[in-house]
Amino acid sequence: MSALMHEPATGMEPVTRSGRRGGFFWTLLKDRKTAAVGLGIIVFFVLLSVIAPYISPYSATAQSCAVFAPPSVHHWLGCDDGGVDMLSELMQGGRISLVVGFAATLVAMIIGGGVGIVSGYFGGWVDITLMRITDYLLVIPDLVFAMVIADIWGPSLFHVIMVIAILEWTGTARVIRAQVMSVKERVYIKRTRALGASHARIIARHVLPQMGPLLIANTVLTVAIAIYLETALAFLNLEDPTVTTWGTILEHAFERTAVSSGAWWAIVPDGICIALVCVGCFWLGQAIEDALNPRLKIAHLSLTRWKIRTLAGRGTDAI
Amino acid sequence: MSSLLEVRDLHVWFEPPHAAPVHAVQGVSFELEAGERFGLVGESGCGKTTTILALMGLLPPNASLAGEVRLDGTSILAGGEDSVRPHRWKDIAMVFQGAMNALNPVKKVGWQIAEPMAFHGVAEGKAALKRAGELLELVGIPARSAQRYPHEFSGGMRQRASIAMALACAPKILLADEPTTALDVMVQAQILELLTRLSGELGLAVILVTHDLPVVAQMCSRAAVMYAGEIAETGPMDALYHAPAHPYTRLLFAATPDLYGADAVASIPGSPPRLDRDITGCPFRPRCDVPIERCARDHPALLQVETAHLAACLRAGKRGGLRAEPGADEAVRLGQ
Amino acid sequence: MRRTDYVIKRALFALVTIFVAITLNFFMFRVLPGNAVTDLARVPHAGAQLRRALTVEFGLNKPKWEQYLIYLRELAHGNMGVSFVYQQPVSQLLIGDLKNTIPMVTVGTLASVLVGVFTGVLAAWRRGSITDHISTNAAVFAYAFPTQWLGLMLLIAFQDYLPSHGMTWPLAAFFPEPFWQHLGDVGEHMILPALTLLLTAYGSYTLVVRTSVLETLGEDYVLTARAKGLPVRRIVWRHAVRNALLPMVTMIAMDFGYIVGGALLIEVIFSWPGIGLAMYNAVTERDYPMLQGGFLILTVSVILLNFVADLVYFRLDPRITE
Numbered sequence: 001m002s003a004l005m006h007e008p009a010t011g012m013e014p015v016t017r018s019g020r021r022g023g024f025f026w027t028l029l030k031d032r033k034t035a036a037v038g039l040g041i042i043v044f045f046v047l048l049s050v051i052a053p054y055i056s057p058y059s060a061t062a063q064s065c066a067v068f069a070p071p072s073v074h075h076w077l078g079c080d081d082g083g084v085d086m087l088s089e090l091m092q093g094g095r096i097s098l099v100v101g102f103a104a105t106l107v108a109m110i111i112g113g114g115v116g117i118v119s120g121y122f123g124g125w126v127d128i129t130l131m132r133i134t135d136y137l138l139v140i141p142d143l144v145f146a147m148v149i150a151d152i153w154g155p156s157l158f159h160v161i162m163v164i165a166i167l168e169w170t171g172t173a174r175v176i177r178a179q180v181m182s183v184k185e186r187v188y189i190k191r192t193r194a195l196g197a198s199h200a201r202i203i204a205r206h207v208l209p210q211m212g213p214l215l216i217a218n219t220v221l222t223v224a225i226a227i228y229l230e231t232a233l234a235f236l237n238l239e240d241p242t243v244t245t246w247g248t249i250l251e252h253a254f255e256r257t258a259v260s261s262g263a264w265w266a267i268v269p270d271g272i273c274i275a276l277v278c279v280g281c282f283w284l285g286q287a288i289e290d291a292l293n294p295r296l297k298i299a300h301l302s303l304t305r306w307k308i309r310t311l312a313g314r315g316t317d318a319i
Numbered sequence: 320m321s322s323l324l325e326v327r328d329l330h331v332w333f334e335p336p337h338a339a340p341v342h343a344v345q346g347v348s349f350e351l352e353a354g355e356r357f358g359l360v361g362e363s364g365c366g367k368t369t370t371i372l373a374l375m376g377l378l379p380p381n382a383s384l385a386g387e388v389r390l391d392g393t394s395i396l397a398g399g400e401d402s403v404r405p406h407r408w409k410d411i412a413m414v415f416q417g418a419m420n421a422l423n424p425v426k427k428v429g430w431q432i433a434e435p436m437a438f439h440g441v442a443e444g445k446a447a448l449k450r451a452g453e454l455l456e457l458v459g460i461p462a463r464s465a466q467r468y469p470h471e472f473s474g475g476m477r478q479r480a481s482i483a484m485a486l487a488c489a490p491k492i493l494l495a496d497e498p499t500t501a502l503d504v505m506v507q508a509q510i511l512e513l514l515t516r517l518s519g520e521l522g523l524a525v526i527l528v529t530h531d532l533p534v535v536a537q538m539c540s541r542a543a544v545m546y547a548g549e550i551a552e553t554g555p556m557d558a559l560y561h562a563p564a565h566p567y568t569r570l571l572f573a574a575t576p577d578l579y580g581a582d583a584v585a586s587i588p589g590s591p592p593r594l595d596r597d598i599t600g601c602p603f604r605p606r607c608d609v610p611i612e613r614c615a616r617d618h619p620a621l622l623q624v625e626t627a628h629l630a631a632c633l634r635a636g637k638r639g640g641l642r643a644e645p646g647a648d649e650a651v652r653l654g655q
Numbered sequence: 656m657r658r659t660d661y662v663i664k665r666a667l668f669a670l671v672t673i674f675v676a677i678t679l680n681f682f683m684f685r686v687l688p689g690n691a692v693t694d695l696a697r698v699p700h701a702g703a704q705l706r707r708a709l710t711v712e713f714g715l716n717k718p719k720w721e722q723y724l725i726y727l728r729e730l731a732h733g734n735m736g737v738s739f740v741y742q743q744p745v746s747q748l749l750i751g752d753l754k755n756t757i758p759m760v761t762v763g764t765l766a767s768v769l770v771g772v773f774t775g776v777l778a779a780w781r782r783g784s785i786t787d788h789i790s791t792n793a794a795v796f797a798y799a800f801p802t803q804w805l806g807l808m809l810l811i812a813f814q815d816y817l818p819s820h821g822m823t824w825p826l827a828a829f830f831p832e833p834f835w836q837h838l839g840d841v842g843e844h845m846i847l848p849a850l851t852l853l854l855t856a857y858g859s860y861t862l863v864v865r866t867s868v869l870e871t872l873g874e875d876y877v878l879t880a881r882a883k884g885l886p887v888r889r890i891v892w893r894h895a896v897r898n899a900l901l902p903m904v905t906m907i908a909m910d911f912g913y914i915v916g917g918a919l920l921i922e923v924i925f926s927w928p929g930i931g932l933a934m935y936n937a938v939t940e941r942d943y944p945m946l947q948g949g950f951l952i953l954t955v956s957v958i959l960l961n962f963v964a965d966l967v968y969f970r971l972d973p974r975i976t977e
Contacts, residue, residue: 031337136675139961143916144934144953148683148946151938224799231801235920236935250803254924259810267811271804278799306376307383308399309332377882380783407884415882420875424974425898435883468973484879 024213028291035287041280042220045273049095058085060092060244068263078265080249081256086265089244090273097246098277100161101227107165108222109172116176121184121199127177134170142167143232150238160239164226175218217288224281231274246274321392323524324351324374324411324492329386331366331373336381339595343369345548346386348621351524353491356515358535358542358556359528360571364591366548367528368416371494375411376403390492409439412485414478416497421481422469429455429465432484439488454483458513475506482513492524493517499534511538532572536560541627544568547592547602550621554628564630566607601633609634661969669962676954681726684947685719735951736944740937745948749930753952755822756929759845760918763852768907770853771860772896778861779868780891791865798858802917806851806924818844820926848925855917856910863906867899874898901972908964911957 029036058064058075063083071078077086119130146163153159183189192202227246233239234247241248249270253259258266331344344366351357359367372378374388376396388396390410395403415421423431432454433447442450452462458479469477478498485493495514499507515538518525527539535542536556543553544567552565563569570587589606592598600615601607607614613633621629717725729735735745771794778790797805810819818824823832823840832840871877872895880890919931926932930949937945 136672139672139912139958140676140679140954141912141915141957143912143919144950147919147934147938148950151946152683228799228801232803232916232920235801235803236923237938250801250807254803254807259807259814262811264811267804267807271800271808274801274804275796275799279795282795282799306378306380306400308396309330309383309385375882377878404884407882409884413882415875415879417875421879423876423880423894423898425972435885438883438885470974 024291028287032287032291034283035291038280038283038285038287041276042284045094045277045280046098048091049098052091052095056088056091058088060084060088068258068261068266070263071265077269078263080263080266081252081258086269089249090246090269093244093246093249093270094273096157096243097227097230097274100157100164100230100245101223104161104164104168104226104230105219105222107161108168108226109219111165112169112172113176115169116173117180119173120177120180123181130173131177134173138170142229143236146229146233147236147238150233155238156240157243160230160233163233163238164229167229168222168225171222172218175214179214213288213292217285217292220281220288221285224278224285227274228278246270321389322350323353323355323391325387325389326350326370326374327387327389329370329373329388330384331369331378332383333379334381334383341595343548343594344373345594347545347548347550349543349550349553351492351526353524354518354522355541356518356525356527356539358539359526359545360530360532360535360542361545361551362530362591364594365545366594367545368496370545371413371496371526371528374494375407375413376400377413408435408485408490409441409488410490411492411494412488412490413494413496414481414485414498417501419469419474419477419501422477422484424469426468427465428467428469428472428480432465432480432487435487441488451483451487454486455480457486457517458483459509474502475509478502478506478510479513482510482517486517486521486523489521490523492526494526494528496528497530498527499529499531507534514538544571547598548594549602549631550629551603551632552628552630553621554624554630558625558628564624564628564635565603565632566609567603568630570606570608601631603632658969662966665962665965665969669958672958673955676958677727677730677951678723680947680951680954681723683950684943685722685726730951735948738942738945740940740942740945745944748945749933749948749952752928752930752933755927756918756922756931758841759848759921759927759929760852760914762845763849763918763921764856764914766849766853767856768860771857772864772903774857775861775864776868776891776896778865779872779895782869787865790861794858794861796858797854798862800855802851802855803920803924805854806848806921809847809851809854810924813847817846819847820844822928844925844927848921848927851921851924852914852917856914859910859913860903860907864899864903867902867906868895871895871899901968904964904968904971908961911960911964915953915957 029039061084064085065075065079065083067079067081067083069075069079069083075085075087077090079085080089115130115134119127146167149163149166150159153162189202197205230239230245231247231250234245235251235254237251239245239248239251241251250267253263253266253270327348329344329347330342333341333343335341347366347370349357359370361367369378373384373396376399378384384396386396387394390406395406422428429448429451432451433442436442436447436450437444441447448465452465455465456462460476460479460483464472464476464480469480472480482493482498493514498514499510502510511534514525514527517523525538527535529535539556541553541555542559544551544559544565546567552559552563552568554564559568560572563572567587574587587606592602592605598618600617601610601619604610604614611634617633619631619633621631622635624630624635733746735749737743738745738748741748774790774794778787781787813819822844823837827837827840831837868891872891876898877890877894880894915931918929919934921927922929922931923935930952934946934949934953936942937949
């Protein structure tokens with residue numbers, strides 16, 4: 001996932017083109033369907049997670065039906081290997097998965113943001129050193145690295161969050177660095193410097209506010225990757241197995257013979273939830289990046305056909 | 320006897336994704352004789368590039384087109400892309416603006432020149448490459464440079480190579496879109512001289528599209544001035560230069576800096592109208608220095624000033640008239 | 656001359672990164688508190704003799720920087736220690752496992768690249784059409800579904816029709832098969848794992864190729880190709896795709912880490928006896944030398960593959976002169 005989503009968009013246009021930042025997002029949602037659908041999916045799952053304890057039909061941990069009971073009127077998604085209602089389990093899992101996703105992203109943002117700002121603003125050897133470090137870190141394969149660290153630290157949800165953050169901060173760092181560097185070059189920043197403003201003040205008052213939408217795009221995409229990574233780490237036994245997350249649900253299904261029992265309901269809905277959240281994030285994030293970064297020239301050259309019109313009411317040669 | 324190329328009432332619309340449709344070319348008509356050098360001038364955005372792209376059917380998918388283009392009497396756009404493709408390069412070829420990017424960076428130059436020859440039955444394999452070398456020599460580049468990549472050429476050389484490439488299938492018409500923009504003055508002169516010479520030697524008709532008036536004046540015998548997607552005036556170069564009938568033409572020539580004169584450079588205040596809206600009256604009226612009352616209401620058609628000299632101005636012409644008004648005898652007459 | 660500079664530069668970068676990986680490896684396993692290589696109390700099945708041997712070999716009772724030098728020296732000799740569980744040299748075991756992983760991953764990756772390129776070009780060619788939407792969204796979803804989920808789905812769907820466990824039929828070790836039969840056996844077992852890798856990886860290639868080709872289609876030289884009256888198919892493949900390959904190579908290279916991760920999960924699901932499964936077992940069994948060795952081998956592999964990708968890019972682009 002990381003390779004696809006960490007190309008820093010170089011949309012350098014100042015955000016305030018339409019006056020208000022809110023205006024940007026409204027037009028975005030109106031113009032691009034995928035952004036609206038993506039946002040809708042995310043909102044849906046967040047809301048679902050929030051109200052899960054209240055609308056859960058059964059307990060998410062205690063047995064309430066037969067082992068591997070197939071979907072029925074009472075249990076819409078059947079039950080897992082411990083006789084726990086799948087639907088409830090999924091809702092509960094969603095809560096934790098989303099929390100892990102957001103928490104890991106937050107930590108990644110903090111680390112990446114710090115590095116990106118320092119690197120972009122101060123430039124020079126500081127920048128070169130920091131970027132070299134990120135280059136080296138990027139080469140190391142994600143899951144292998146995660147395996148080793150999570151193993152050394154021991155399996156727990158907190159460690160999982162930290163591991164994901166360690167894997168993801170480089171993407172944010174690059175985006176922020178690119179933005180900071182472009183803002184830094186603008187004339188009014190130089191003027192402010194000339195007037196004697198401190199670095200911190202410039203960063204806080206001028207640099208940070210310009211980074212809005214691109215940062216949001218990056219955040220959204222990072223959340224998707226975080227949720228995805230959580231499931232992988234859970235599957236590899238690197239997470240606390242007693243916690244219910246979308247990842248551990250899959251892991252249990254694998255280890256506790258759901259496959260050989262043909263209990264697809266213990267597997268399919270879980271994957272669909274994960275995929276939906278990831279796709280939703282991807283659509284929203286990508287739509288924001290596209291809107292800020294219109295790279296694709298339409299003119300000329302997609303190779304489908306142009307049309308011929310008849311001129312109505314002109315009376316001269318028309319075909 | 321029909322002309323080599325006849326363009327009648329050409330219209331091109333674009334439908335950009337999140338915006339109103341743009342009427343980029345609005346009823347353009349002109350003719351081109353064999354071996355003639357014809358200029359198409361105007362400011363950026365007036366539709367001249369779109370016009371010549373339309374001649375070859377090189378329009379994007381969000382475009383639609385109306386009107387007729389006849390090559391040697393045959394209508395070539397009627398069947399859409401399929402009917403125009405066989406004529407590309409073999410009958411009409413094009414040299415693009417900014418040859419830097421018009422050449423494929425990862426293919427050798429000789430290969431690029433030779434490529435269309437096989438598809439149009441001109442030459443194949445080694446013979447094609449040999450011919451490519453000859454074409455390069457024709458434009459003043461050593462034949463062995465065919466083994467090089469575009470980035471190894473200078474800007475001027477790339478433009479020459481593009482011209483050589485355009486001649487690959489011995490076309491009758493060459494469309495040159497701003498061939499000298501982005502080149503320095505010395506190289507500009509060389510390219511123009513080359514085009515003139517080729518036109519003479521090969522009997523090649525050339526349509527030269529540019530916003531640079533001295534260039535047109537130097538090379539072309541006839542020209543059309545475009546404004547807001549229409550032809551504002553067309554006629555022999557002399558007439559346009561010495562006796563322009565359309566205010567725009569007059570102002571355009573006046574705005575060209577004169578190297579030797581001490582006059583201040585005149586520029587035309589204002590900007591061209593937007594083409595995504597309907598225009599009432601004459602499109603040039605807001606910037607015109609001599610409008611009359613009718614100009615606000617009536618949209619002028621091309622009117623005859625002299626033989627083969629037409630202008631779309633209500634003040635010009637032997638008879639005043641409106642654009643395509645039913646029953647108006649003064650409607651479009653070309654060249655008689 | 657200048658082009659060799661580029662190769663040298665990239666080779667140097669690869670070497671430095673390998674060195675960083677080696678050092679990081681040492682750091683994680685020896686220096687960090689709670690690491691288990693030094694803390695032999697966390698190695699339940701290490702008998703006294705093994706502990707003594709380990710202490711001597713790794714110099715565990717010497718200062719850290721000396722340990723580091725010993726570590727480097729041993730690595731130079733290809734010695735990555737001894738597996739706690741199998742009591743055999745780690746390098747030997749892992750190379751054997753690597754030999755099983757490589758064919759499966761190669762087949763899966765090649766297939767995913769081919770499918771990705773094809774669907775990406777198709778989507779770009781027919782931009783905005785139904786084909787484009789289906790192609791693109793299928794790719795996004797395939798990429799979004801967790802690798803292990805895709806594996807499990809294939810498992811459920813085909814477990815009765817295709818072998819889904821291990822690399823050969825269970826008793827192949829005792830009844831050695833003739834070469835072609837063995838090949839067929841492995842091939843049959845490889846179908847599901849490679850298919851899973853195909854499904855999980857192709858999506859990102861589709862999207863990258865699509866974007867790349869669309870950008871290329873917007874370039875002036877494609878307009879030139881069109882103006883030459885060339886058939887559409889030729890323009891797309893010989894001009895657009897050929898140029899779009901360049902950014903594609905970069906993107907494929909960036910995905911190597913993802914492929915390694917995917918292979919790991921796949922080997923676990925299908926019990927494919929490769930290096931991924933070995934690492935997974937090493938975690939469960941607390942076999943730290945194996946874990947450390949696996950990390951190093953996989954990381955170095957990715958670095959080398961990136962270098963190869965740099966060379967391929969270099970070969971494809973005549974403009975690189977630096």
